[in-house]
Amino acid sequence: MRGRRFASQQDIERHVANGFGAGAGVSYVPWLRVQDVPSRGRSHKIQGVKVDRTHHLFSDLERFYFLVCEFSEDVVDIREQYPLFPVERAQAIATAIGVRYPRYPKTTLPYVMTTDFLLTVREPDGNFKSVARTVKYRSDLVGKGSKRTLEKLDVEKRFWNSQGVDWRIITDEFFTPDLIKNLGLLRKYSKLHRDLMKVPLHIKFIECLESSREYPWTLATCLRKIANHLSISYIDAQGIFFHLIWTKALKVDLVSTPLFLTAPVPTFEVFKIPVQASMKENLS
Template sequence: MRGRRFASQQDIERHIANGFGAGAGASYLPWLRVQDVPSRGRSHKIQGVKVDRIHHLLSDLERSYYLICEFSEDVVDIREQYPLLPLEHVQTIAASIGVRYPKYPGTKLSYVMTTDFLLTVRESDGGFKSVARTVKYQKDLEGKGAKRTLEKLEVEKRFWQSQGVEWSIVTEEFFTQDLIKNLGMLRKYSQLPRDLIKSSLHVDFIDCLENSRACPWTLAECLRKIAYRLSISYADARGIFFYLVWNKVIKVDLLDAPLLLTAALPEFEVFQTTGQAFLKEKTS
């Protein structure tokens, strides 16, 4: 699908009228899509498992943070490429702090700034709030070339302050590469076939897993033995294990070690009911 280009105020108004940058949950339409932005790196279109729609992520770093948001039980909605509107309000903020407001390349048309992620998160008292997160590589925030980036981030920060929304920057220092690799693999098992979604099967699976703690087996060997014991296929046993890890019934170290079938059975804890997500977000 061809990307959109903004050459006039009418183009922006048409985009707003068509619902881009509006909605929530599965009905949200990101202001920018992958095909709208000339890529200077890798971009991703990902079918959500938490929110049932295609998510448009403009860098590997955005994808990494998106995986963390999907895994977190505290995050209930993810809206990426969220526009800062109305435009006049954002321009006023920029003018008040002496920042030159950006234009679309090759035009005199004021640019619609966006925030990488607007999240709806569950609070400890059961309520909900919105938080805004901007994702940047650390190198883009340092040195002489970072001045313009920091100016625009200050405008973004003040916009969200004016909305009463918490805002912060996320860099690659927020997570480990092992965590991202693990989450990228685990989310493939976020759902199971209907015949494997049986609480009795999961209880029996966990009992077998508990009985394997002291055995000198690799994870794959352990799962093969559990599969034989429960009269299911190895692929089904593997799927159940990763499904239970993704859904936090089984907790293993995802931060500092790759979850490999060829490695030793990892140390684990079992939670019969999924409680609070163990991965808590840090803010910068």
């Protein structure tokens, strides 16, 4: 799919009329897509498991944070590459603080600035709010060449703060290699075949897993024994184990414990009984 032109105000207005940068949930369309910015390096188009649409991410770091947002139970909607509209408000902020507002290359057209992620999160009291998050490598924020980046981030911060929206920078220091690998693995098991999604099966699986605590087994050995006991395949036992972690039925240290099948069974806590979640869904 071809990228879009940003050469005139008419181009901007046409893209707005076509729904770019608008909507929520599955109907949201990012202001920028991967094909619109071909020079951005390691970009990703990922089909969401929390929000069932294609997400456009412009760096590995954005992908890492996207995994965290999908895993979080507090995040209910993820809107990436969200535009700072109206542009006039962002321009006014830049002027007020003495920052040169960016323009599209080879034009005098004011650039439509974007925030990497505008999230809808559920608060402890059950209410919802929007938070804005920008994802940056720490190296881009310090030293030579960082001045212009920091200027634009200041405009972005003030834009959101003026609307009462919490804005923060997420850097690569937020992630560990184990967390990234673990979430990438677990996400593959966010959904299982219908036969493996039965609550009684999950309860029996957890009972078998708890009874294995006293044995010095590797995770692979443990899952094979559980598979034999429940008359399911080893691959299905693997899927259920990782799915239960993704759905928070099992709580495991994902930050510093790699989920290797050849490693010992990771320390786990039964955090949420599957039948309770099922009953809650049936009552809603």
